[in-house]
Amino acid sequence: MVELRTLRSSGGRRGSRAVALLAAAMLLAGPFAVPAQAQQGKTLRVALITGIDHLNPFTATLAAATQVGRFVYEFLTLPSARDTQPTGGIAEKWVPSPDKLTWTFTIRSGMKWSDGQPVTAKDAAFTFNRMLTDENARTANGSYVSNFASVSAPDDKTLVIKNKVPQANMLSLDVPIVPEHIWAPIKDLNDPKTDDMSVVGVGDGPYLLTEYKKNEYVKFKANKDYWRGAPKVDELQLLQFKDAEAAVNALKQGEVDVINRLTPTQFNALKSEPNIATNTAPGRRYNELIMNFGVQNNANQPIGDGNPLLKDIRIRKAILQSIDTKTVVDKVMSGYGQVGGGTIPAIYAVNHWEPTGADKVNFDAAAANTALDQDGYAKGQDGIRVGPGGAKLQFRLTGHSSRPFDQRTAQYIEGWLKDVGIGVKQDLVSDDELNDRTTAGNYDLAISGFATNPDPDSALSLNVCAGRPNAQGKGGTTATFFCDPQYEELYKQQLSEFDAAKRSEIAKQAQARLASQAVDVVLDYDNVLEAYRSDKFSSFTKQPQPDGVILEQSGYWGVYGATPAGASADSAAAGSSDSGGNTGLWIGIGAVVLVVLAGGGFFLARRGKTSDDRE
């Protein structure tokens, strides 16, 4: 028994010594690891708040992962940095046939993959044909090719794409073109090996992948042979953060250089920080309040438990009139947004519709009250209006419980509607629950929102009949359940209209038609809120110019155009001497801690020994 106890207690001492050593090693590891960071040349470190699922551009679906593909592979054509209108990528020229069914692209000469092979039309043809024939290749960008009849490359410089019906977005195909000689031998595109550097490391974009540590970071080196010219930085790193506050802290401490998706509160706090510049730009996302106007699935069967009173367009118009979108921008978004108009955000000025004249509904509670009085919805004793059958104008309002925007906007909406005699019961829920409810039509009013692309089709397609869920309640991509013959007609017209000016006119008409039916209220377009280290970088290429975004562009312009600060060499030197000072200090402290711990351990061990002897 004594033996056992002795063993146990000395084991305990050994354990505590091991713990002390572990703690000391952790402390010491700090100072030693710091200089490694300071050794780097011109490195651009971007904080990612979203995840990466794959690097393989055929299967990468999460937002950050599709960005990786944009940096590594040049597109056929892409939205320009200046005004998001199509500009050349691999293709330098393009021409549609008179019947608009056949597109002929001329491929740029002299472009090379990073392994030295030339970039040809055959690579592009391979990419699209693989998507047409291999289901797995369609995972990420399949919708772009669903209208392709055939793709061929008669010679190295010519790519011919034949469409089944005319397709207007042929110049904004967001599909990375991959090298045929690397990808053709790969039979299974779901093979995890397709994320390896031997596969995705060969590219022709501004940056080339060099390292991927799953769930942690992605590293790129500058492509010195990039056809537009080499980037001004040597290395690009995308660092994953799961917590936005931690990412903001990392920017303040110089651990990352650029960050986006800031909240207005974070953004305002960063404004006063030294060496940090902020960037606010019109965003490509719109927020809206949708109203359940008696929604139906795509078999035209009514679904959900929406309050039937909202079928009355007069009530919906009164709601529209009672909502002060300017207050949403000023108070909820702290001014970082634009007042809502059509469903195509103002950033895409060419296609954005702004209501004017008779279309414009001004915030006017008095007018809404009068209109509802006249429509026969008299106020009851509790101030809530009552319909002809005795039904109260009392609606449920749902939204994302996790989004500050929804929380605050819901408060305002409840107040505004109360002023016109409409009762609101707030019921904000989780993202997934909200998705379930809106897809099933189980809501009266809901706060919702969508991100859009430069091509008008992306926003307009959110309100077509086919986007409604099927009879099983699945497959919905609709924003509002809208299904209107006039809108459908305009939608089809814009799809096959190749004259940009005419197409934009149709797109605007479609937005006006949607607005006239009062099925939704576009509340605002969120600004993009970004910040970067101005002591390390002087500028980035924004899209669109001059007031656009840096990250999350349609293209690679922001990170490609990153320009290190003029005094970069000096500040880097200052930075390293700084951390050198810190390093010295911490090595000193670490050494003291180690000596104390080791000394203490030795003393304890000796004392234990003597008392054991004494026993």
Place this chain on the structure above:
Amino acid sequence: MTQALSSVDPSSALVDPDERRGGTGTARFVLTKVAEALASIVLVVVLFFFLFRMLPGDPVNFMIRDRPTDPRMIAELREKLGVDKPMLRQFVDYIGGLLHGDMGQSYIERRPVLDMIGERLWPTVLLVGSATLLAVALGLWLGVRAAWRRGSGFDRVQTGIALTLWSVPQFWLGLLLLVGTNGLFPSRGMHSPDAAPDFFSQGLDVLHHLVLPCVTLMVVFYAQYMLVMRSSLLGEMNADYLTTARAKGLRDDLVRRKHAVPNALLPTVTLVFMQFGMVVSGAVSVEAVFSWPGLGQLVYEALHGPDLPVLQGVFVVLASAVVLMNLVAELLYRVLDPRVRTA
């Protein structure tokens, strides 16, 4: 199970009757406990499958958000993931897969769940393991001293501090440490992209990243070890054997270390093992704050969607860890304390 039982019999015929009784007793005890553990795991597997199916959300909608996708593509995706099959069919497929060691494919990342769990397990074990080790060491040390000097200033101050830290939200404490250390330690992940590739640099780099999340977890967790140690030692304080030890003329320090503590250690051992199973799930918020690429973070990510196969897989692993640790604690208790064996 029956095979295992019968295999005990022939060999037991050869040994001394007294020992045989003890041997079969132990074997029966162990086998019962193992069977109970297995039953718990089976229950967990079945329960979680149906429980997670009650979660709201549509993984396909999550995957296609913010991207233009036509209805045909969506139907294709739905079929590929197998989410359009009847629930019972999915259950049969799932159980069939599990029996072959296949936990299915993640909806969102479309790769084997087992791989995803595998690459996340080591970071969590490292984080939780080192934090538990430090918390146990600190907790026991403080607990023993607090109990020995019950009611003293040391006791009151240390108990107060421990209880305060125990009730602090982990994510808040984590953020506070991040801001407070002012860039001394990295704020994300487990590896720096700039660390040299050799083993020594990589090891130091991981340790450097480990400091803040580990300290956060330790600081929150040590209180329970301290309090359990303190109260179980207090229970032994007036025992006769301590009086005897003192009467033999032993130093107070020795009485505590050699006689009181070993006897008071038993409840703590159980706690350590039980907590180790639980603590993996307790690291969710710390892993989120420090972007530590562990299992907790995987749960956090999989809840969006929801990515059911991943959730199921992780929870089966976590639940199995708890069950297994309980089993180990129960068996170990028998070894450590003769009173349990004879009871």
